[in-house]
Amino acid sequence: MAYVIAEPCIGTKSAECVQVCPVDCIHPRPDEPDFANVEQLYIDPETCINCGACASVCPVEAIFPEEDLPEQWKRFIEINANYYKK
Numbered sequence: 001m002a003y004v005i006a007e008p009c010i011g012t013k014s015a016e017c018v019q020v021c022p023v024d025c026i027h028p029r030p031d032e033p034d035f036a037n038v039e040q041l042y043i044d045p046e047t048c049i050n051c052g053a054c055a056s057v058c059p060v061e062a063i064f065p066e067e068d069l070p071e072q073w074k075r076f077i078e079i080n081a082n083y084y085k086k
């Protein structure tokens with residue numbers, strides 16, 4: 001289980017979550033080249049330790065524990081994981 005970034009991040013990409021993640025598992029960070037090319041940020045499910053820090057700071061409530069994702073955003077589990085399979 002991991003936290004997942006869903007649709008509200010698209011077009012927001014404010015990156016507060018990146019600042020608070022203790023294990024640096026949210027990418028691309030604003031200082032990474034890929035940041036300009038993505039529509040949202042993604043959480044690496046293999047590295048996330050489920051601390052919840054990211055979800056508390058997101059201004060648009062885009063981040064959920066996988067098991068609490070609203071039904072219409074379930075596809076974001078795969079969308080987040082796929083970013084790390086490149």
Ligand code: SF4
Pocket residue numbers: 005008009010012013014015016017018041057058059060061062063
């Ligand atoms: S804080 Fe929320 S909106 Fe901002 S980048 Fe993170 S997930 Fe996206």
Ligand code: SF4
Pocket residue numbers: 003020021022023024025026043047048049050051052053054055
């Ligand atoms: S739940 Fe914690 S470890 Fe997982 S992405 Fe959010 S801040 Fe990082």
